Amino acid sequence: MRRTYDVVIVGSGAAGLTAALRLAPHVRVAVISKGDMDAGSTNWAQGGIAAVLEATDSVQSHIDDTLVAGAGLCSEEAVRFVVEHGREAIESLIDMGVGFDRNTHEDGYGYHLTREGGHSHRRIIHAADATGRAVQKTLSERVAEEANIDIYTHHVAIDVITNRHLGTKSGKNDMAHGVYVLDTKTGRVMTFSARATILASGGASRVYLYSSNPDASTGDGIAMAWRAGCRVANMEFNQFHPTCLYHPEAKTFLITEAMRGEGAVLRRGDGSRFMPDYDKREELAPRDVVARAIDSEMKRSGEECVWLDITHKDADFIVTHFPTIYRHCLQFGIDITSDRIPVVPAAHYTCGGVKVDEAGRTDLDFLYAIGECAHTGLHGANRMASNSLLECLVYGASAADDILARYCEMPAQSLPRNWDESQVTDSDEEVVVSHNWKELRRFMWDYVGIVRTDKRLERAKRRVDLLSSEIMEYYGNFRVTANLLELRNLVTVADLIVRSALMRKESRGLHYTSDYPDLADDPADTVLVPFGRAVADRVA
Known part of the structure; x- marks a missing residue:
């Protein structure tokens, strides 16, 4: 068709x-x-959209904050392009009818702005926590x-x-x-x-x-x-969000960074804070810093999570600003107005x-x-x-x-060959797909997670190569299903992640390796070129 x-x-x-x-x-x-x-x-x-909207903020400040967070690998041209078009993008959404939270004060911008990690100003426009x-x-x-x-x-x-x-x-x-x-x-x-x-x-x-x-x-x-x-x-560079809800019955649920922007703090099991020991920006440090700090605390103590605490804020303020999180946590017996929230890092952004x-x-x-x-x-x-x-x-x-x-x-629409299923059959071994899916995600977490080593990455590469072979053979013999297509893509992405991580012989931003804990003097993007790439370089 x-x-x-x-x-x-x-x-x-x-x-x-x-x-x-x-x-x-x-x-x-x-x-x-x-x-x-x-x-x-x-x-x-949950959190919102960053843009320069207040008179006290500036385009250059947003650019500078982004460049600092990007740890030397941002394209300044791309950063400037995005930041300079920020207000236009927000106003387009407002014109369409997006219900951002209004400012309750007469002075300042007409919408409520919050602050999140890495930002030097309140510039996050939001619709509550959704x-x-x-x-x-x-x-x-x-x-x-x-x-x-x-x-x-x-x-x-x-x-x-x-x-x-x-x-x-x-x-x-x-x-x-x-x-x-x-x-x-x-x-x-x-x-x-x-x-x-x-x-x-x-x-x-x-x-x-x-x-x-x-x-x-x-x-x-x-x-x-x-x-x-x-x-x-x-x-x-895979970003692990520092604070996802940790509960045996909860499928991964994000606890927005805006909560830390409004004063929530991270605590050990004994109630003591630990972020001041890791970074002068404390809970508002960039996500890679906070995620590694939590990972370090969990490994040091043997505890399965840390705790995010906003109970010192007024209960009405908490419920008004974070209604989705409040209702969701309440389903698991956690009242965030009086209880600390158990949290762990989780893969969040590519x-x-x-x-x-x-x-x-x-x-x-x-x-x-x-x-x-x-x-x-x-x-x-x-x-x-x-x-x-x-x-x-x-x-x-x-x-x-x-x-x-x-x-x-642009040329007119072409007439490509129709999809050919003449040489394949329906699978009678769908368990292979589910098994490979679980194995892939497990070893990527264990070997290519928040803290890496060459030894772990090489182990992951061997497993990726084996799974790739199995999945490609399966793909060639059976009719495609949604699960098979996603698995095929995941193993390809896993290979790209592992190969890229092995190429970077330093620790920078979201890539931290115990074998190369220091920054390299000449940071550069890791660019992978596919075999037999058809098009000459166009993108600088």
Whole structure:
């Protein structure tokens, strides 16, 4: 079955929907979503969106804070580009109707702003502690109203269609022609032909055993772009959020950094604080510092968690500012107005990704990557809190604008080969998929986690190679399923992470290795080039 559009977007979060809305007045767009529209990470974001909104703040201050957090690996041009477009992005959301919290004081900016780790000013605009949900809801409603946008939920992208799927040899003019997509409800593979393709599929934190991300965060866009011939960068920088709820009955639930911004402190089991022992910024240090501090305390004491304490604040203030967290914790018998919250670090954000330029262009012509699956240079070695949603909004608009500007030079939709299932059968060993999934996530947590060593990374590499062989053999013999496609992408991403981590012989930002605890004198991005990459270097 074939569908033909001007632009096909893989992903239905903030980045993908921002691009879709920008494109809709001019071209026909398909949005591919793995689950329901709100299944991605945007809907889970709690804290807010960083932008310069107060008169006492400045663009340069936001840039400086981001560069410091990025530990020497940010692209200053990318940081400036995003920060300078921050206010415009926020005002666009306000115009659409996103219900950000208003300021109760007459002076200052009209909306309540909070502060999070690494920021020198209050610049986080939010909707209580469920900002992502408010943004996702508004964008989804707007997309549903657009006649030029068709939404395909419960569809899983398989691969980018390139010249080889047209029966032509890949060369310097290789380009994207759309995507192959599995309809999970019918089991049929569909061909989506398009003049331009946008990957906005989110990050890869589900490659780890413990993650704050939804199940959909399996690195699909990164793996698809890599297989299509695009470079990836800085995959060793995986952010572990310091504070996720620790409870045997709770599936990983994030305790927003905004809570520490409003005065919550971290305590040992005996009630004493420990962050002053690690960093002068205490609980407002960047996430990599706080995560390593918690990891160190847990290993030193043998305790399974530490405790986040905001009980010294007024109960009404806590419930008003953190209603989602209050209600969720109460389900597990934890009243955050009077009880400390048990927390542990968990994989949270993929700072690396598909290498792109300011317009979101990848190495493959007419293939774009935006949001968490992209490496723009904004985050460097460590993402600063609440910069991620801002990046989604800015690059979603930028990619859409570039597509519209280049539309006349794009070739008409092609007719790629249909998906061939003539040599495969239905699997009678689905247990292989579930077993490999569990094994992969376990050894990635054990060997490629918060603190690394060469020995652990080499162990992980051997296991990745073995699993890759098994999974590729399985993929070649059986009809695809959603679980198999996600596992195939996860093992690809795991390989990219391990290879990148082995290449970096220093400790910087989110990559900490006991074998090389010091900073290198000449920091550089870790760039991986796929075998037989089809396109000459375009992205600087």
